[in-house]
Amino acid sequence: MLKQQLQFKLSQKLSPQQIQLMKLIQLPTQAFEHRLKQELEENPALESGKEESSEYENEGLDDVSHDDYDNETINAEDINVDEYLSDDEIPEYRLQANNYSSDDDEKTVPYAAGTSFHQYLLNQLNTFRLNDEEREIAEFLVGSVDESGYIRREISDIVDDLAFTQNVFTSEEEVEKVLLRVQQLDPAGVCARNLQECLLIQLERKTPTPSVDLAIDILEKSFEQFTKKHYTRLIQKFDITEDELRNAIHEIERLNPKPGGSYSGNNRIIEHVVPDFTIRIVDGELELSLNGRNAPELHVSREYNNMLKGYKDTKKKSKSQKDAVQFIKQKLDAAKWFIEAIKQRQETLYVTMNCIMHHQEEYFLTGDERKLRPMILKDIADTIGMDVSTVSRVANSKYVDTPYGTKLIKEFFSESMKNEEGEDVSTREIKKILETVINEEDKRKPLTDDKLAAILKEKGYPIARRTVAKYREQLNISVARLRKEI
Structure with a gap:
């Protein structure tokens, strides 16, 4: 059954002018x-620019209404509004010509011509001796490189794509063989499939030294223990001293985990x-x-x-x-x-x-x-x-x-928190103190979140361990175990 109903309600709407102002x-x-x-x-x-005469007033605008229409005609010499509009309807920039003579100064802004990262890699392939099939595979591998310089795809997927998209039928062994050639491109570490392989490629290009050789052994045999900073286990496993481990870690820290990001010609926009x-x-x-x-x-x-x-x-x-x-x-x-x-x-x-x-x-x-x-x-x-x-x-x-x-x-x-004296303090203040405490800690024995919470409490900021963990993550600071150094 249809019913008609009358309802009143108040609503507030922004005018177009208010929206434009916002x-x-x-x-x-x-x-x-x-x-x-x-x-x-x-x-x-x-x-x-500055106005030479008095400012515009609204005088006379409201007098313009539809009641002013009449059927009488007037002579063109009395007032011809079209004469006023003829020059102003065309913006000034449309009246300017670019017909500069040869002896004029250059008016255009020069743009830097750059080479993309992928093109930079492809240009290097021209220095390799490859047959037609190897070149197609190599170009496909280079096309699979991301901005960081990695190939984050399984070899089996690449083999399938080569068959379906490039009509190149090959094997995983052949792709692996070409991949080793492609990984010789600059910058060092490019075309790696993971961080471990990227770092190893860079180390193998270095001049062999005891520290470099030890770094290669650590990354090949104990990569997981290295990433988790289990330094005591590494010392025991490789039967080395702390100084030897420290030198090997120093060699690894000097490597570039994102070789693609180091390419200066990637034409990124600088804000x-x-x-x-x-x-x-x-x-x-x-x-x-x-x-x-x-x-x-x-x-x-x-x-x-x-x-x-x-x-x-x-x-x-x-x-x-x-x-x-x-x-x-x-x-x-x-x-x-x-x-x-x-x-x-x-x-x-x-x-x-x-x-x-x-x-x-x-x-x-x-x-x-x-x-x-x-x-x-x-x-x-x-x-x-x-x-x-x-x-x-x-x-x-x-x-x-x-x-x-x-x-x-x-x-x-920032939000506020209460200190021990009941005063409102900014969370930014607490984060700054937390950051200072972590920077001054003994890196051989980094402070856990529980110890950090206890130190902040001593300084007059009673916050829970989970709050400390939240602030630490917001500051992009790792957990204690990953902050450990030798």
């Missing part, structure tokens, strides 16, 4: 510059961080400044404003002029809103970072991470009277240049 706030400096350039290209009523804020200490006081690239000088086109005023002063208005002026009004409104949005973005960024700076004043004055106070997004949001999501947008993607280096703002946020 997106602007979230953008870091470089992305903001790109967005600004895009807006300048798309909106001819928006101009950069450059542009700080959005700068904090300086001037006469013992903190001074905050916003990157000038976040505060561009923009104004509404004077020519477009004059076009609208000219239309307002005209007594007789045609429909075509009305349509053109509606377009002008739309562009002027968009330009005015964009300018206001940028000002609001600047204010939001500055107010948020200023609050963070004063909340963490002790840290910014000393640079000691143990001085970081507990701080969550809600603390800042409540202080500046903004929403938590707004603070999150500022913190997640912005960087600040401090006297102690460029930092991601979200790194200053």
Whole structure:
């Protein structure tokens, strides 16, 4: 049975302008510059630089309505809005030609031509004497190398793929034989199937010495004991002294576990961080400044404003002029809103970072991470009277240049814990102390998580062993057994 029902409910929706403002706030400096350039290209009523005359006002905009239409026509010489629009509809960059003469300076930016890692390996194959089948297998093996320089596939799978994709029917023994040839490529250790094989390939290329020979024996016969740092068992098994073992381990530590990563021509993109804020200490006081690239000088086109005023002063208005002026009004409104949005973005960024700076004043004055106070997004949001999501947008993607280096703002946020005196301390402070204790430990007898928890308790931070383990993992520090040295 169908029923009709009337229901009232309150709902809150963000306007398109509010959504765009939130997106602007979230953008870091470089992305903001790109967005600004895009807006300048798309909106001819928006101009950069200082304005020579008075700023654009909204006067007369509301007077444009559908009631202004009439059937009367006017002469072209009275007002022709098309004349105003003819030059501005085509962006300036489209009017520029690239017809530079031969004696002009080079206008293009040169790009470095690089060779990919796989191409680098293939080029080396040209120096090998291989028959047609061996070359196809070798090229297939090189194509199976990952970015780290390893072939992480079973030989049987490679044999099957050669048959199905390359129409090359071969055996595992033949592939193994070609693989040994391919493993002679540079950098040393490339085309290995696992870490053990990678390290052995590199050691076998070294000049034979007692330390190198011992290192090869250890990796071939006791790789698992070596990785687990069972040094006492290794000394007993190979009947060697601690110094001999130490020298062999030193040879292994000098090897490259990822030979592919050492290739300089892999054309990886290098990211450059542009700080959005700068904090300086001037006469013992903190001074905050916003990157000038976040505060561009923009104004509404004077020519477009004059076009609208000219239309307002005209007594007789045609429909075509009305349509053109509606377009002008739309562009002027968009330009005015964009300018206001940028000002609001600047204010939001500055107010948020200023609050963070004063909340963490002790840290910014000393640079000691143990001085970081507990701080969550809600603390800042409540202080500046903004929403938590707004603070999150500022913190997640912005960087600040401090006297102690460029930092991601979200790194200053941390949870709090109680110390023995009942005071709130930052978990960052506890992690820093934990890291210091581990760095100062005797590496011959590293501290277990239980002992670390006991030391922290003595220092006034009563935390459980499992919490110590969690913080240690967050700091990328291994367990005690793997930190052991001889």
